[in-house]
Amino acid sequence: MPYLTAAVVFVGALSALNLVLALAMVKRLREHSGLLTGRRGAPSAELEVGTRIAEFETVTEAGEPLTRASLADDLLVAFLSPGCAPCVEKLPAFVTHARYLPGGRRGVLAVVVGEPREAAAFAAPLGPVAQVVIEEPNGALSRAFGVHSYPTLLRIGPDAEGRPVVTSNAVNLKRPTAMAA
Structure with a gap:
């Protein structure tokens, strides 16, 4: 017992x-x-303001050539992936935000990273508001920008020497924008 x-x-x-x-x-x-x-709304830990964009060459989904030299002076850039839950959450807000940016599609670059068929379906709503590039992981733009996590939202502009650099790594999609001309 x-x-x-x-x-x-x-x-x-x-x-x-x-x-x-x-x-x-x-x-x-x-x-x-x-x-x-x-x-989720914090700055990208990978890219600091002032980070230079490396040389690259690619083609958008519309068949337009895209290089570092052809980037607009004030460019909103988004790196998104269809397999990323926060990317899926942010997609509608990003599309709405991009729709009202001055400069139209020329001022927005959306890079969709993933398997081509899945990425193409994910990128469909981006076409009317952005230059869209679909690439495999570690593609030309991902390497040039140094992006390894998604979503990554950036503002790009020229530095004192005219080369594109990250001007903001904390893009607020809820901030109102001016109507596109």
């Missing part, structure tokens, strides 16, 4: 310890979820 009592006490203590550890783990996961949720 004393062995049975000891076994019950041991199992009870072990269960209590398991409960305490599970509650601590849930608390920690909630903290991490809060940090990740808060980071």
Whole structure:
């Protein structure tokens, strides 16, 4: 009988310890979820303001050649991926924001990274409001801009020497824009 009592006490203590550890783990996961949720609108950790854009050559979905030299002076750039939940969330807001930017499609570049068929379907709503490039992971634009995570939203403009650099790595899609001319 004393062995049975000891076994019950041991199992009870072990269960209590398991409960305490599970509650601590849930608390920690909630903290991490809060940090990740808060980071969605934060600047891209990869690209700092002033980062120079490397040379590249590619072609848009409309068949237009695109190089570093052909980038507009004030360009909104988005790197999106169809397999990325935050990208899917931001797509409608990005399309609406881009629609009202001065300069029209010429002032917006959307790079959709992923498997071509899936990326083409994801890029369809972007065509009327942006120059669209679909590329495989680590494609020409991803390498030139140094982008490895999605979504990445940037503003590009010329530096003192006229070369394109990141002018903003925290684009606010909720900020009103002027109507396109």
